[in-house]
Amino acid sequence: MTQVPNITLNNGNTIPQLGFGVFQINPADTAAAVRSALEVGYRHFDTAEMYGNEKEVGEGIRESGVPRDEIFVTSKLNNTFHEPDAAREAFATTLSDLGLDHIDLFLIHWPLPTRYGGDFVSTWETLIDFAKDGRASAVGVSNFTEDHLERLAAETSLVPAVNQVEIHPYFANNSLRKYNSDHGIVTQAWSPIAQGDVLGEPAIAGIAARVGKSPAQVVLRWHIQRGDVIFPKSVTPKRVQENFAIFDFELDNDAMSAIDALDKGEAGRRSPHPDVFDWVG
Numbered sequence: 645m646t647q648v649p650n651i652t653l654n655n656g657n658t659i660p661q662l663g664f665g666v667f668q669i670n671p672a673d674t675a676a677a678v679r680s681a682l683e684v685g686y687r688h689f690d691t692a693e694m695y696g697n698e699k700e701v702g703e704g705i706r707e708s709g710v711p712r713d714e715i716f717v718t719s720k721l722n723n724t725f726h727e728p729d730a731a732r733e734a735f736a737t738t739l740s741d742l743g744l745d746h747i748d749l750f751l752i753h754w755p756l757p758t759r760y761g762g763d764f765v766s767t768w769e770t771l772i773d774f775a776k777d778g779r780a781s782a783v784g785v786s787n788f789t790e791d792h793l794e795r796l797a798a799e800t801s802l803v804p805a806v807n808q809v810e811i812h813p814y815f816a817n818n819s820l821r822k823y824n825s826d827h828g829i830v831t832q833a834w835s836p837i838a839q840g841d842v843l844g845e846p847a848i849a850g851i852a853a854r855v856g857k858s859p860a861q862v863v864l865r866w867h868i869q870r871g872d873v874i875f876p877k878s879v880t881p882k883r884v885q886e887n888f889a890i891f892d893f894e895l896d897n898d899a900m901s902a903i904d905a906l907d908k909g910e911a912g913r914r915s916p917h918p919d920v921f922d923w924v925g
Contacts, residue, residue: 646888646891647891648660648661648662648687648688649662651830653805653806653830654803654805654828654829655781655805657748657781659748659782659806659873660687660688660873661868661872662688662864662873662874662875662887662888662890663686663690663716663873664677664678664681664686664688664689664875664876664877665690665834665875665876666678666690666691666701667695667834667877669695669877671696671697672700674701674703674704675701675703675704675707676704677704678701678703678704678705678708679707679708680881680884681884682705682715684884684885686884686888687715687716688716688717688718688873689705689715689716690718690875691719692720692722693720693721693737693738693753694722698719698738698741698742699742702742702744705717705743712744716748716749717744718747718748718749719749719750720751720786720808721734721735721752721771722734723753723759723924723925724924726752726756726760727760727766727767728769732773735774739779746779746780747779749780749782749783749805750771750774750782750783751783751785752764752768752784752785752788753786753787754787754923755785755789755792756922757918759924764792768796768802768804769800771783772800775802782806784806784807784808784829784830785804785806786809786834787808787809790823791919793824797827803827803828804829805829806830806873807820807830808831808833808834809831809832810913810915811831811833811835811836812833812836812837812838812842812912813838813842813848813863813903813904813907814842814908814914815838815909815910815912815914816904816912818907821870821872825871830873831873832872832873833867833872834875835914835915836863836867836875836876837860837864837876838912838914840860841914842859842863842906843859843863847902848903848906851902855893855899856893857890857893860876860886860887861890865890865894866895866903869900
């Protein structure tokens with residue numbers, strides 16, 4: 645079985661660099677998708693309370709027969725539950741729904757600086773408590789900017805293990821990636837192929853033809869060589885296997901540079917900016 649590289653977090657734990665994402669997978673299809681991914685070789689799963697499929701992720705893991713200690717599970721705090729007491733209840737529900745006594749990584753899903761009086765710091769302090777009591781092996785954030793991270797550094801005692809943010813060839817997010825690296829924070833890239841939009845790029849198609857891989861494999865390999873954690877998602881068995889088969893080739897400097905050149909800066913961002921995103925539900 646292909647050995648997925650591990651990246652060491654700032655608390656000494658490790659995280660598989662390639663995972664399986666379940667965003668927008670119908671709950672009815674999730675358990676089977678998780679089982680199939682485990683059969684392919686995935687051992688890292690990324691879910692969230694807002695995805696509505698935590699229970700099914702847990703079911704898929706239990707039904708697979710793969711030992712729990714071989715699997716890395718990430719989930720995230722729903723935007724509705726940022727206040728400390730609500731966050732504690734939500735975290736307990738996440739563990740219950742997953743059927744786990746601890747989670748490998750738990751994240752604040754969005755900072756929501758225009759909600760809750762702008763107080764994402766107390767939310768982070770609550771997650772620190774989850775790490776202290778052992779129910780979360782590591783804690784981190786998602787969609788935090790440099791300014792948000794600077795505030796956590798100034799007002800709290802723990803640096804996030806991970807910052808999960810939008811990154812793909814159209815939005816390389818290099819400044820934030822550098823900040824994360826400089827401060828010992830692992831970068832996770834969500835929407836790694838921009839929901840498929842980058843796959844028709846002539847530069848990517850040309851590289852794919854040259855190395856004998858699909859455009860998606862080329863883009864995922866670009867992420868891997870940049871050192872970020874990724875978790876592509878699909879319910880198509882062939883695509884699930886294809887996304888996993890990215891460790892038997894390398895992109896040369898010319899290929900990496902050609903993909904780097906697709907970066908559009910802020911114009912390439914597909915999601916709302918974290919400074920203004922305020923959805924709760």
